[in-house]
Amino acid sequence: MxxxxxxxxxxxxxxxxxxxxxxxxxxxxxxxxxxxxxxxxxxxxxxxxxxxxxxxxxxxxxxxxxxxxxxxxxxxxxxxxxxxxxxxxxxxxxxxxxYHNLNCGMGVLNSAVKAIEAKDRYTRGHSDRVAALSLKIAETLDEAGLLDPECSARDIEIAAKLHDIGKIGISELILTKTGPLTMQEIQHIRQHPAMGAAILTPLAIFEHLIPAIRHHHERFDGNGYPDELRGPEIPLISRIISVADTFDALTSNRPYRKAMAPQTALAEVRRVSGIQLDPDIAGAFLSIPLTFSS
Structure with missing residues (x-):
């Protein structure tokens, strides 16, 4: 940046x-x-x-x-x-x-992200992995001429690292629950993108990233949350994060299920392309040669 x-x-x-x-x-x-x-x-x-x-x-x-x-x-x-x-x-x-203020702010917010992930051993390292994948997707989009010049690598990395910052306001009992969530619990956890936006609002240096944080759980077909945006209405950075977030979630162990095998997760990303995920961004992700540990 x-x-x-x-x-x-x-x-x-x-x-x-x-x-x-x-x-x-x-x-x-x-x-x-x-x-x-x-x-x-x-x-x-x-x-x-x-x-x-x-x-x-x-x-x-x-x-x-x-x-x-x-x-x-x-x-x-x-x-x-x-x-x-x-x-x-x-x-x-x-x-x-x-730049100095940004680094100081990122230090504080990264600490908050680590605190969130420390509450749930299943999501440790999730934000860093999503950031790394998001940068790879952005690079591929840029090579194809599909990346908005306004979307800098630094902004994409910061937004991806902070995408779940709102979970600091979500009960640990819900984040670590092993059984199915109730409808009330689902509604509660779906507040975390808006909570994340609210957390960043007082920090002027992150103002331009608030839409990316707020809308990373919107769906391409308009059935996401919190605002039911669809297609290009969803900020580009949000759409990039959504693909990376989906893949990492599928390939990570969670309290309620085991991780999918990488190839199975790739097939799932392909299946929901154009429904949940932006097809151009999902396509860019699927074209990236990924190395999986056995």
Whole structure:
């Protein structure tokens, strides 16, 4: 996510350069949270130029990167560029702050997810497995040109890891019940997607992921919950998570049944494609070569 946000910020800066007819070449080298961010990208010929100016990008008493530039600017144009660069630095600093807040928030929420899974030994590791499968599905969709550019790998991973966060509000007696659930218990457990959305609502940095969390139990045919959305009405990330979640649930032991064999679970995913699951996403999943331990 931080890389795509960084590139959007650079695009905005370059549009301002064009607006004010500022003819200069530049490069930025950053290190934010261990992520090396460069523009132009590594290998670009600009790296061999002798830049005439540089601005050290510093915050929190640490150097975060360097802005290099070369160009023939009048004093007036130089003043304009300094203002644009100041604005660029402010926005990059905000990206770094948001990234830090995101990591802190994820740390807390991951702890909550682990606490949920600790209550039920049958679901330990479920969220991490769903996240890994979701990323594989997204990669396959991207290769086929079916992935919305707005769906970043980081967002998909976060939403998948947090998809069951609402289960923190579900009784442990229901989560671990070995017999059939009553209708009242089923209605209670079906509240967890809405509960998850409610948990994330106060956290502005996760605001764009709330629909993905809320709707991961919708069905392609409109018979899911909590809002009975159908087809493309369901957020794309939710549809991706739904396929990964279904397969992992089928291949995991649960209190009320034993795990299906992987090949049996794949056949079940194929059977409910276009009914419960988005057929394009189910198809992408079924095309992934998966390795199963014996």
């Amino acid at each position: 931080i890389r795509s946000d960084f590139l959007e910020t650079i695009e905005e800066y370059e549009s301002q350069l064009k607006k004010y007819s500022l003819d200069l070449r530049y490069k930025i080298v950053l290190n934010i949270g261990g992520h090396l961010l460069e523009w132009p990208l590594a290998g670009n010929r600009l790296k061999d130029l002798s830049f005439t100016g540089r601005i050290h990008l510093c915050w929190d008493n640490k150097e975060a990167g360097i802005y290099y530039w070369i160009g023939n600017l009048s004093p007036h144009q130089q003043t304009i560029n300094e203002l644009l660069v100041d604005n660029l630095i402010t926005k990059i600093r905000l990206l770094e702050k948001n």
